[in-house]
Amino acid sequence: xxxxxxxxxxxxxxxxxxxxxxxxxxxxxxxxxxxxxxxxxxxxxxxxxxxxxxxxxxxxxxxxxxxxxxxxxxxxxxxxxxxxxxxxxxxxxxxxxxxxxxxxxxxxxxxxxxxxxxxxxxxxxxxxxxxxxxxxxxxxxxxxxxxxxxxxxxxxxxxxxxxxxxxxxxxxxxxxxxxxxxxxxxxxxxxxxxxxxxxxxxxxxxxxxxxxxxxxxxxxxxxxxxxxxxxxxxxxxxxxxxxxxxxxxx
Amino acid sequence: xxxxxxxxxxxxxxxxxxxxxxxxxxxxxxxxxxxxxxxxxxxxxxxxxxxxxxxxxxxxxxxxxxxxxxxxxxxxxxxxxxxxxxxxxxxxxxxxxxxxxxxxxxxxxxxxxxxxxxxxxxxxxxxxxxxxxxxxxxxxxxxxxxxxxxxxxxxxxxxxxxxxxxxxxxxxxxxxxxxxxxxxxxxxxxxxxxxxxxxxxxxxxxxxxxxxxxxxxxxxxxxxxxxxxxxxxxxxxxxxxxxxxxxxxxxxxxxx
Numbered sequence: 194x195x196x197x198x199x200x201x202x203x204x205x206x207x208x209x210x211x212x213x214x215x216x217x218x219x220x221x222x223x224x225x226x227x228x229x230x231x232x233x234x235x236x237x238x239x240x241x242x243x244x245x246x247x248x249x250x251x252x253x254x255x256x257x258x259x260x261x262x263x264x265x266x267x268x269x270x271x272x273x274x275x276x277x278x279x280x281x282x283x284x285x286x287x288x289x290x291x292x293x294x295x296x297x298x299x300x301x302x303x304x305x306x307x308x309x310x311x312x313x314x315x316x317x318x319x320x321x322x323x324x325x326x327x328x329x330x331x332x333x334x335x336x337x338x339x340x341x342x343x344x345x346x347x348x349x350x351x352x353x354x355x356x357x358x359x360x361x362x363x364x365x366x367x368x369x370x371x372x373x374x375x376x377x378x379x380x381x382x383x384x385x386x387x388x389x390x391x392x393x394x395x396x397x398x399x400x401x402x403x404x405x406x407x408x409x410x411x412x413x414x415x416x417x418x419x420x421x422x423x424x425x426x427x428x429x430x431x432x433x434x435x436x437x438x439x440x441x442x443x
Numbered sequence: 444x445x446x447x448x449x450x451x452x453x454x455x456x457x458x459x460x461x462x463x464x465x466x467x468x469x470x471x472x473x474x475x476x477x478x479x480x481x482x483x484x485x486x487x488x489x490x491x492x493x494x495x496x497x498x499x500x501x502x503x504x505x506x507x508x509x510x511x512x513x514x515x516x517x518x519x520x521x522x523x524x525x526x527x528x529x530x531x532x533x534x535x536x537x538x539x540x541x542x543x544x545x546x547x548x549x550x551x552x553x554x555x556x557x558x559x560x561x562x563x564x565x566x567x568x569x570x571x572x573x574x575x576x577x578x579x580x581x582x583x584x585x586x587x588x589x590x591x592x593x594x595x596x597x598x599x600x601x602x603x604x605x606x607x608x609x610x611x612x613x614x615x616x617x618x619x620x621x622x623x624x625x626x627x628x629x630x631x632x633x634x635x636x637x638x639x640x641x642x643x644x645x646x647x648x649x650x651x652x653x654x655x656x657x658x659x660x661x662x663x664x665x666x667x668x669x670x671x672x673x674x675x676x677x678x679x680x681x682x683x684x685x686x687x688x689x690x691x692x693x694x695x696x697x698x699x
Contacts, residue, residue, distance in 0.1 A: 248568050274570035288565040291556075302569045350565075 200259060201226045201358050201390035202247055207256030209242055216242050217253070218414040224407060226357065229384060229391040231401040233436045234411035240394040241285070243411070244360045247392065248282055249273050261357065278306055281356035281389075285363045287347030289335040295322065295346050296331035299353045306354060317353065325349045325379055341372040348379060358390045359383065365397040373397060377404050398437060410436060456656070461648045464582045467575050474580050481584035485546050489592055492545060493538055497596035500537060501525065501603025509611065518612065522623035525604040530627060534597035535635050536683055539642035542589055543675035547650040550581050551671030554654025555664040563655070578655055582647030589643035590636050597636075630694040638686045642679045649675045 203223035209216045216239040224230040232240045245251045246258055249265045257264050263276050289298050299318040303309055309317070322328050325345040335343060344364060351359060364380065365373030377400045383389050395401055401408060401422065408425045410418040410433040418425045418433035426437040505525055512518050554577060557563050566573040605619045650671035657663035 245564070250564050250567055270570075270572075277568060277570045280568070282565070282568045284561045284565055286560055288561040290562055290565070291560075301571075305569065305571055 199226045199261075200224075201228070201261065202230075202392055203257075203259040204243075204246075205257040205259070207246065207258060208254045209239065209246065209251065210254055215414050217246075217411075220256075220411070220414075220416045222409050222416060222419050223259075224390055224392060226390050227384065227388040228406045229380075229393065229404050230407045230409060231405035232392065232394045232409045232411060233396075233398075233401065233433075235432070238411040239414060240411060241362050244282070244362055244392065244394055247358075247360055248277065248280055274306075278354055279357045281351030281354065281359045283344070283347050283351045283359065283361040283364055285366060287335070287343040289338075289343060289346055289350070291335055293334075294331065295327065295333050295335070295338075295349075298335070298346065299331075299350050302350070302354055321349045321353045322346075324352075326375075340367050341369075341375070344368065344372075344376055345379070348376065352383060355387070356389065358392065361391065361393045361395075363394055363396065365395065365400050370399075373400060374403075380404055401437075408437070457648055457652045460578070460652050460655075461582075461644065463574065464579050464644075464648060464651075467572075467579050468583055472575075474576055477576060477580035478583055481580045482588060484549075485542070485581075485584040486588035486591060489542060489545055489588070490595060492541055493592045493596050494599045496537065496541055497529075497534065497599030498603035498606075500533065501529065501600030501605075502607040503603075504528065504533070504600070505604040505607040509608070519622065521608055522604070522614075522619045523626040526601060526623035526627050527631060529597050529600040529604075530632050531635050532687075534600060535593050535639045535642070536679070538589060538593040538596040539639055539646070539679045539683075540676055542585070542592065542643070543646050543679060544672050546585060547646045547671040547675040548668040550647065550650035551654040551667035551669075552664050554578075554581075554651060555657040555667035558655065558657050559660045559664060574655070578647075578651045581651055582644060585643035585647035586640050587643070589639040589646070593636050593639045628696070630696060634690045634694055638683075638690065641682060641686060645678045645682060646675045649678060 201224050204220050207217055207220045220243075222230075232243055234240050242251060246253055247260060247265075249268065253266060256266070258266050260276050261279055263272070265273065265276055268276065289295070290301070293301065296318055299321060300314050303314045303317060318331065319328065322331055325348055327342060327345055327349065330338070330342065335346070338346060348364070351361075359380070361380065364376050368376065380391055380393070381404055384391055391404065393404065405422055408418070408420065408422055409416055410425060410428070410430065412430070412432045417430040418428040420428075422437060425433050428434050505521060508521055508524050509518060512520055512524070557577070563573045563577070566576055601623060605614075605616065608614050608619060609616075653667040653670045653674070657667050659666065
């Protein structure tokens with residue numbers, strides 16, 4: 194279990210632009226270990242960019258991004274490697290490697306980033322796949338999986354290294370309500386059993402209400418609301434209020 | 444002027460990519476498993492195309508050559524003409540162009556699809572150097588396999604030529620191949636075959652550039668595949684001119 198209330202992720206005055214378009218403007222927030230933060234906002238407001246900045250797949254123009262106890266801004270690849278071991282990333286469309294089986298998708302990070310023996314890797318992959326309900330599907334290629342199965346498989350790959358922090362980009366997008374709830378259940382179970390901090394980008398307000406301790410609302414590059422679901426639903430910012438209360442995109 | 448800037452920008456980017464491939468290929472960790480996989484993908488899966496094309500081209504060339512040489516009463520030269528033309532130019536060039544079509548489009552499309560579907564981000568998120576993991580083995584596989592495939596094309600062409608000639612003039616196999624290799628020197632064979640390693644480098648680097656650097660989502664996949672084939676093919680032909688000049692300079696006796 195992780196140390197309670199220690200900072201898992203912290204943004205300090207982060208700014209990010211693509212060309213002349215400013216995506217994030219002086220954004221600051223933090224989330225503690227074992228807590229769940231949902232990042233909401235209209236399309237194109239920098240939600241996915243936020244996750245990629247945490248994973249250091251992108252660099253901010255200015256500001257600091259702390260993951261656990263490390264500022265990842267300006268960090269070299271060698272040190273980033275050790276920080277990334279603390280992070281798991283569930284991509285929007287799972288981003289499973291097409292040319293590898295499900296088993297190989299999960300075994301790859303274990304073989305590359307740990308010194309586990311082959312039998313240990315086999316056991317861990319099987320256990321992780323079983324945890325997400327795909328115990329018998331290790332030999333399948335991603336093309337043979339349904340949308341929900343791909344999300345589960347992507348989640349399994351994100352969890353296989355036992356990350357302290359899980360980043361999830363639209364974990365329920367494109368899924369029916371029941372399957373989306375099952376994914377939410379898996380996220381909540383992970384958090385409850387392992388104290389994993391969750392940073393979730395979502396449009397699914399139903400899921401947000403169930404999973405989130407904290408909600409961050411981004412609009413036009415700025416953080417316009419931050420707090421509990423209840424606090425954000427009573428926010429003075431109209432976009433934040435509508436995102437929570439209308440249960441649809443605005 | 445705008446297109447000149449674009450061409451120079453492209454040359455610069457592909458040049459830098461090629462340079463990075465060279466430096467990364469001698470810097471550990473080495474991606475041997477990926478290299479073996481792509482050697483099989485590029486070499487093994489292209490073999491049938493190369494052999495069948497070479498065989499058919501050899502047969503057709505002999506038919507054309509015969510109709511001309513008959514006029515001068517020089518049909519005995521058919522095997523030599525066939526061998527020299529295949530080993531010196533047709534084999535290397537056609538193998539290069541065929542590989543650009545089959546493998547170049549594949550590399551461009553696969554890498555662009557991986558970029559669009561965030562698979563490259565996923566690799567980076569696992570602290571794996573995506574360039575070393577995806578690009579370097581593909582380029583090296585092209586460099587290694589193209590000279591080997593060229594050999595297959597050369598010999599398939601010679602075999603196709605023999606079959607065509609045998610059906611027409613009933614020439615004995617030993618006589619045909621003796622005449623074919625009598626006029627062929629090592630310098631006619633080694634330098635042109637090795638120049639295809641440069642063709643392989645062009646195919647791998649150009650295709651990887653279009654696939655790896657795309658930012659146009661699904662639309663970029665088709666564009667990367669098409670651009671990979673067109674630009675690789677064009678650069679192979681241009682490079683061939685320059686390489687022939689280099690070969691003539693280094694091996695003057697090959698200038699027939």
